[in-house]
Amino acid sequence: MPSHTPQTAPVADPAGLHAAVLDWFAQHARDLPWRDPDCPPWGVLVSEIMLQQTPVVRVLPRWRAWMERWPTPADLAAAPTADVLTAWDRLGYPRRALRLQEAARAVVERHGGGVPADPVALRALPGVGEYTAAAVSSFAFGIPETVVDTNVRRVFARAVGGTALPPKALTRAEMRLAGALMPADPDDANRWNAAVMELGALVCTARSPACERCPLLERCAWVAAGSPAPQIAPKGQAWAGTDRQVRGAVMAALRADGRLPPDAVRERAAAVGRLGAHAPTDEQWERCVAGLVRDGLAVADDDGALRFP
DNA sequence: AATACGGGGAG
DNA sequence: CTCCCAGTATT
Numbered sequence: 378m379p380s381h382t383p384q385t386a387p388v389a390d391p392a393g394l395h396a397a398v399l400d401w402f403a404q405h406a407r408d409l410p411w412r413d414p415d416c417p418p419w420g421v422l423v424s425e426i427m428l429q430q431t432p433v434v435r436v437l438p439r440w441r442a443w444m445e446r447w448p449t450p451a452d453l454a455a456a457p458t459a460d461v462l463t464a465w466d467r468l469g470y471p472r473r474a475l476r477l478q479e480a481a482r483a484v485v486e487r488h489g490g491g492v493p494a495d496p497v498a499l500r501a502l503p504g505v506g507e508y509t510a511a512a513v514s515s516f517a518f519g520i521p522e523t524v525v526d527t528n529v530r531r532v533f534a535r536a537v538g539g540t541a542l543p544p545k546a547l548t549r550a551e552m553r554l555a556g557a558l559m560p561a562d563p564d565d566a567n568r569w570n571a572a573v574m575e576l577g578a579l580v581c582t583a584r585s586p587a588c589e590r591c592p593l594l595e596r597c598a599w600v601a602a603g604s605p606a607p608q609i610a611p612k613g614q615a616w617a618g619t620d621r622q623v624r625g626a627v628m629a630a631l632r633a634d635g636r637l638p639p640d641a642v643r644e645r646a647a648a649v650g651r652l653g654a655h656a657p658t659d660e661q662w663e664r665c666v667a668g669l670v671r672d673g674l675a676v677a678d679d680d681g682a683l684r685f686p
Numbered sequence: 687a688a689t690a691c692g693g694g695g696a697g
Numbered sequence: 698c699t700c701c702c703a704g705t706a707t708t
Contacts, residue, residue: 430693430703431702432701435702469694473692476705476706512703545687689706691706
């Protein structure tokens with residue numbers, strides 16, 4: 378064995394682990410529309426982009442409306458970008474909406490309008506990273522790629538690693554472990570991907586895990602170690618007064634009004650965006666508006682009015 | 687390896 | 698009021 382090949386301590390009973398999680402999933406899986414066997418790969422791709430950093434409950438209504446309005450990549454590719462940004466509503470990170478439309482156009486141009494199954498081709502689409510490429514391959518096409526999201530990382534960190542939380546950034550060791558734990562049978566492997574994610578979302582949650590309902594309670598390394606608290610308290614992300622809040626306020630005003638004359642931008646953003654007491658300085662306003670324009674989320678007309686592209 | 691990037695609901 | 702959510706792109 379080459380010394381540069383990193384080793385992963387084998388799990389005691391992988392077959393038992395697989396059976397426990399897959400059985401639990403068969404009983405407790407949520408009935409999500411993008412899991413319907415009739416859901417097209419396009420629907421899976423849309424769901425995965427929307428679900429990047431946004432909880433399922435908030436995505437559900439937006440996804441349904443989106444799929445009804447733009448049932449195929451070609452439909453979204455042909456839509457006015459302003460409509461796309463408006464329909465994105467308050468899902469957050471609106472650049473994802475931009476990337477999704479760019480991805481739809483790439484699908485039309487490079488793949489004849491059909492979402493590709495190959496993870497490499499998927500990874501080349503705008504807004505599609507390592508996770509999303511694997512997820513679409515596995516969930517939409519039954520290709521057993523190793524899917525590792527924040528839920529999977531947490532479940533394995535606890536059940537196998539014995540720690541309360543995974544490292545800050547995804548490590549090679551985590552990917553290696555996740556790959557080693559994939560069931561050999563392709564169908565099992567694809568269900569396993571969804572099942573571990575679901576376990577992390579419903580039972581092995583970040584804040585207060587429901588260990589009494591966990592199918593892995595008897596074999597969880599973290600529980601065996603006495604469920605030790607996290608080593609380091611995560612640093613909370615700032616919000617009030619940040620550029621992100623101001624940018625979000627401008628986007629909310631654009632969704633509401635469609636077009637903002639230069640003398641009305643700040644007032645409307647403060648009102649619609651609910652900035653409250655956090656009145657931005659002139660400098661911050663300029664920086665945020667310029668940033669939105671640079672990102673392609675807004676354009677400035679000759680008279681200085683702001684609108685969607 | 688760090689940082690930027692939304693928004694809302696639960697604890 | 699803090700934390701967290703089916704991450705990605707850029708520096």
